[in-house]
Amino acid sequence: MKLSLENRKVAVTGAGDGIGRALALAFADAGARVAGCARSTDRLESLSNETQGEGHLFIPADVKRKEDIERFSGQVAEEFGGLDVLVNNVGAIGKLATFDALDDADWQEAFEVNLLSTVRFSRAFIPVLKKSTAPVIINISSIAASRPGEVFPHYCAMKAGMSALSSSLATTLAGDGIRVNTVSPGPVWSRSWDMEARQAAQAAGKTEAAMADEIRSGTAATVPLKRMGLPEDVTGIVLFLASGHASWITGANFVVDGGVLRQPY
Ligand SMILES: NC(=O)c1ccc[n+]([C@@H]2O[C@H](COP(=O)([O-])OP(=O)(O)OC[C@H]3O[C@@H](n4cnc5c(N)ncnc54)[C@H](OP(=O)(O)O)[C@@H]3O)[C@@H](O)[C@H]2O)c1
16 A cells, blocks of 8 residues: 655654654655654754655754744744644653642643643644645544543543544534544553653662563553554554545544554444
């Protein structure tokens, strides 16, 4: 199946690491022109050096700041002369804690990074997407939206909000031909898991490497396919949704989790 993403103009938020980085590289490999943002200029530079093709745009931005989102969106729209695909990927757990240890600031940060950023990027790019011949929004949520656990309830709640927003926008934007879908990954080893390993290693008096191995194998044991995901495991479905092969798919949620949820319908 040929995805035909050549020359599509794609924006990926939170592109410096993990799933966002894998998405930026995969879209560029498929011939798309990619714009990405993150806070770390070093990571964006390293991404830029690895990205195939010409004309990409990697811009430092903090998605907690409205003006950074507006600057990124404005620059992308102007330099690309439009946009075809918006991937709202940026997200972070923030404080790894249960409800009793989370204060208003933790909830506010989770809201700004995970949900309000999606609102703001969508608001900024929708007028631009409306001019595309095949516009698409893909929101990277989480299985934590439908299966919240005891830890990080703030993140689970924001991801549930993002998934609901995605579904609502699919209705609002259908008349404009903008398809809006959600992709919900399960456990994918990334920087947030490194941070979890670091914190747990300190608490347990173990090395970070030993704790990372413990967490990786413990988590893999809960996954029917017996391994944690890699960022690259998420790229296939996102590129498919961005392509013309998905032209009759909107308002849907796609779970990529090695079989953790196994919801039959
Ligand atoms: N990994 C998993 O197990 C998992 C599971 C389900 C869903 N997800 C979702 O998948 C998405 C990607 O997760 P990931 O694990 O790949 O993340 P990651 O490796 O931690 O990367 C997150 C990216 O977002 C950027 N970012 C974080 N805060 C930002 C901010 N305030 N402003 C701008 N950029 C910011 C980071 O760069 P800087 O720090 O340089 O800004 C980084 O490039 C997230 O929405 C996450 O919730 C992940």
